[in-house]
Amino acid sequence: MTLLTQELTLRPTTAADLGFVFESESAPANRRYVIPWTREQHEAALADPNLQHWVVESDRPLGYFILAGLQNPNQSVEMRRIVITAKGRGYGRRAIKLSIGYIFDDLQAHRFWVEVKDFDVRTLHLYRSLGFVEEGKLRESYKSSQGFESLVLLSMLRSEYEQIVA
Numbered sequence: 770m771t772l773l774t775q776e777l778t779l780r781p782t783t784a785a786d787l788g789f790v791f792e793s794e795s796a797p798a799n800r801r802y803v804i805p806w807t808r809e810q811h812e813a814a815l816a817d818p819n820l821q822h823w824v825v826e827s828d829r830p831l832g833y834f835i836l837a838g839l840q841n842p843n844q845s846v847e848m849r850r851i852v853i854t855a856k857g858r859g860y861g862r863r864a865i866k867l868s869i870g871y872i873f874d875d876l877q878a879h880r881f882w883v884e885v886k887d888f889d890v891r892t893l894h895l896y897r898s899l900g901f902v903e904e905g906k907l908r909e910s911y912k913s914s915q916g917f918e919s920l921v922l923l924s925m926l927r928s929e930y931e932q933i934v935a
């Protein structure tokens with residue numbers, strides 16, 4: 770499946786994209802904000818039926834995102850990670866909006882959730898402004914090379930999505 774708008778194409782990641790994915794994730798502007806994977810983990814994700822790995826592109830790759838929980842019996846799908854390399858031009862907002870429509874309309878999810886590092890004000894702003902509701906903070910639940918970090922849990926329910934699109 771491919772999601773198309775005038776400006777953006779979202780399509781499944783292929784093995785040929787993994788160099789771009791891994792390079793983007795490792796870049797100093799991104800790695801602090803994500804829970805990074807090895808290249809092998811990204812490669813394995815392409816074949817994992819519980820995950821979907823997507824590239825965001827225009828005439829060139831702009832980023833990628835990963836959905837998790839495709840087989841979750843509670844129809845609870847996670848945005849595991851999104852990275853946009855061309856920042857501050859609205860691509861991230863548009864890609865997340867498209868992914869919201871996709872997970873509720875195509876995947877028939879009941880809940881879309883995400884964990885964001887508590888110092889990642891840009892991403893928190895984005896999800897809140899798109900209608901995600903804050904559920905709480907997982908205090909010092911992730912041990913990074915910088916020390917323990919706290920994750921903010923946010924979600925959107927199907928009922929909230931239906932109100933937004935009504």
Ligand SMILES: CC(C)(COP(=O)(O)OP(=O)(O)OC[C@H]1O[C@@H](n2cnc3c(N)ncnc32)[C@H](O)[C@@H]1OP(=O)(O)O)[C@@H](O)C(=O)NCCC(=O)NCCS
Pocket residue numbers: 798799802803849850851852853854855856857858859860861862863885886889890891892894895898
């Ligand atoms: C988070 C990310 C995906 C967003 O993509 P993007 O294309 O840069 O985002 P957009 O340009 O669509 O929107 C950015 C929004 O953040 C706002 N913003 C930017 N810096 C901000 C800050 N310091 N504080 C609050 N808001 C900020 C912008 O004003 C914009 O909001 P607006 O649309 O209401 O004006 C991208 O910046 C990224 O890859 N960051 C590094 C990795 C990461 O944090 N991933 C998410 C966690 S998994």
